[in-house]
Amino acid sequence: MAFTEKTRGIYADILTGLKTAGLFKQERFIHSAQAADIEVEFPTGAPLKKVINICANNYLGMSSHPEVVKAAHAGLDSHGYGMSSVRFICGTQDIHRTLESMVTKFLGTEDTILFPSCMDANGGVFEAVLTKDDVMISDRLVHASIIDGIRLCSAMHDTFKHSDMEHLEEKLQLHNDKRLKMVITDGVFSMDGDTAKLDAMVELCEKYNALLFVDDSHASGFIGKTGRGTHEKYGVMGKIDIITTTFGKGLGGASGGCVSGRRELVEMCRQKARPYLFSNTIAPPVVAGVIKVLEILSASTDRRDKLEHNTEFWRKGLIDAGLIIKAGDTPIVPVMLFNAKLAQDVSRDLYEEGIYAIGFFFPVVSQGQARIRTQISAGHEIHHLEKALDAFKKVGRKYDILGKSKQEIIERYGM
Amino acid sequence: MDEMKDVIKNYVIKEYVEDDTDVTYDTPLISGGIVDSFSMVSLKRFLENKYQIAIPDDKATPEAFDSVNKICLLVNEYLK
Structure with a gap:
């Protein structure tokens, strides 16, 4: 079919609708490497502006770590740029299997399979290991x-209410007649920064003979005493049947993901998961980079310790300034503004002050839960965070939200 | 019939409503966004267990589950 004027009009109307509804996403061009200090072109064509980035998933500051960059260069030289094949034809190199073994050891599981992304891992894993005789019971905020x-x-x-263990137990009872039951959760929930109660979930899964699946993308590398993830934090390493995670956040920030867990389940993915079977895997330079990241993180906890310290400083600073944040201890720290326009206005003013942080509002979060999601990194120094806190205070004073309750902010700005 | 309506309404409120949203016998549940299509499965299983019936999958449509009144009609069809 030709792309007629009528067809063009259909899409133009849809895109206009997105703009009218305030749902149109606009990219900002970063001209520097990803780091705490970046140079941004926004809006398009504007002069470059130096800002502090507090909205990246660069939790451990690995995205531009010199040793990681060097390792990726070496991997490019020794193993080439790409594989031009899926894994099972001629797309598997020694370093792919090396990385799988290293991830297995790092996460304390039985085996690991790489995917082009964690989106692909999550897209392929369930259909590879479950059938119509089984049930998946997921947290409502996955x-x-x-x-x-x-x-x-x-x-x-089926679903259970967010982090509600009583409700999960009811669902496990309701579906107890199924061949296999799989409980599905995020380790760290990306919008609120809270963690799944994995100790209680393991207990319930053992009681009802259910499998447990955890997506630890916002945890791998820094949650838990040695950064192994949410399962380490809750003392249940070795008890999670499937962990999926990404190499696009704490573990280097480039791309790629994996399924790690019980040997048979990983093998099922190798045989049946469609994003694995029908797509090239992670490119050699990225594999070499992630291997270096895991070497660094396995040798020392310095970076996750610094991230923990930065997170404590940041959370305390925001609370002392009189802002409302979601309680927790992860580096995802949502500053609650409740009103969508207020969130956008605060984000814009922060940018003017040299702070890059984005507003999130409905439908990404529930109605009346608009916020600025801040994300702290080991790549931040205290002076970065102090400058960002000063900016939040200045903008907070402008909108008269410092020290104000949720009710007071909603009364003034609406939901 | 009224007793069944209250049983189903109370289940819907307990299961799906997390704020003070009012649910009546005619409140649109699926099209109104109270029950998402994923969560319909637990409602179907609840009805089957509670009333000892089997609702065929092709009858458990979003339209048939869209209000307490409609759900009661569906259940009664299989109680007979």
Whole structure:
């Protein structure tokens, strides 16, 4: 079919609708490497502006770490740029298997399989290991990639209220007649920064003979005493049947993901997961970079310790300034503004002050839960955070939200 | 019939409502965004267990589950 004027008009109307609804996403061009200090062109064509980045998933500051960059260069030289093949034809190098073994050891699991991304891992894992005789019971706030994976799977699907263990138990009882039951959760929830109660979930899964799946993308490398993830924090290493995670956040920030867990389940993915079977895997330079990241993190906890310290400083600073944040101890720290326009205005003013942080509002979060999501990094120094706190205070004073309750902010700005 | 309506309404409120949203017998549940299509499965299983019936998958449509009144009609069809 030709792309007629009528067809063009259909899409133009949809895109206009997105703009009218305030849902149109606009990219900002970063001209520097990803780091705490970046140079941004925004709006398009504007002169470059130096800002402090507090909205990247660069939790451990690995995105531009010199040793990681050097390792990726070496990997490019020794193993080339790409594989031009899927894994099972002629797309597997020694370093792919090396990385799988290193991830297995790092996470304390039985085996690991790489995927082009964690989105792909979550998209492929459920249909590879479950059938229509089984049931998936997921937390109602799991990541969009998990929801897509669930949709692709023939197993029955049910949900439990966010982090509500009583409700989860009711659902395990309700579906106790199924061949296999799989409980599905994020380790760290990306919008609120809270963690799944994995100790209680393991207990329930053992009681009802259910498998436990955890997406630890916002945890791998820094949550837990040695950064192994949410399962380390809750003392349940070795008890999670499937962990999916990404190399696009704390573990280097480039790309790629994996399924790690019980040997048989990983093998099922190797045989049946469609994003694994029908797509090239992670490119050699990125594999070499992630291997270096894991070497660095296995040798020392310095970076996750610094991140923990920075997070404590940041959370305390925001609370002392009189802002409302979501309670927790992860480096995802949402500053609650409740009103969508207020969140956008505060984000814009922070940018003017040299702080890059984005507003999130409905439908990304629930109605009336608009916020600025800040994300702290080991790449931040205290002077970065002090400058960002000063900016939040200045903008907070402008909108008269410092020291104000949720009710007072809503009364003034609406939901 | 009224007793069944209250049983189902109370289940819907307990299961799906997390704020003070009012649910009546005619409140649109699926099209109104109270029950998402994923969560319909637990409602179907609840009805089957509670009333000892089997609702065929092709009858458990979003339209048939869209209000307490509609759900009661569906259940009654299989109680007979």
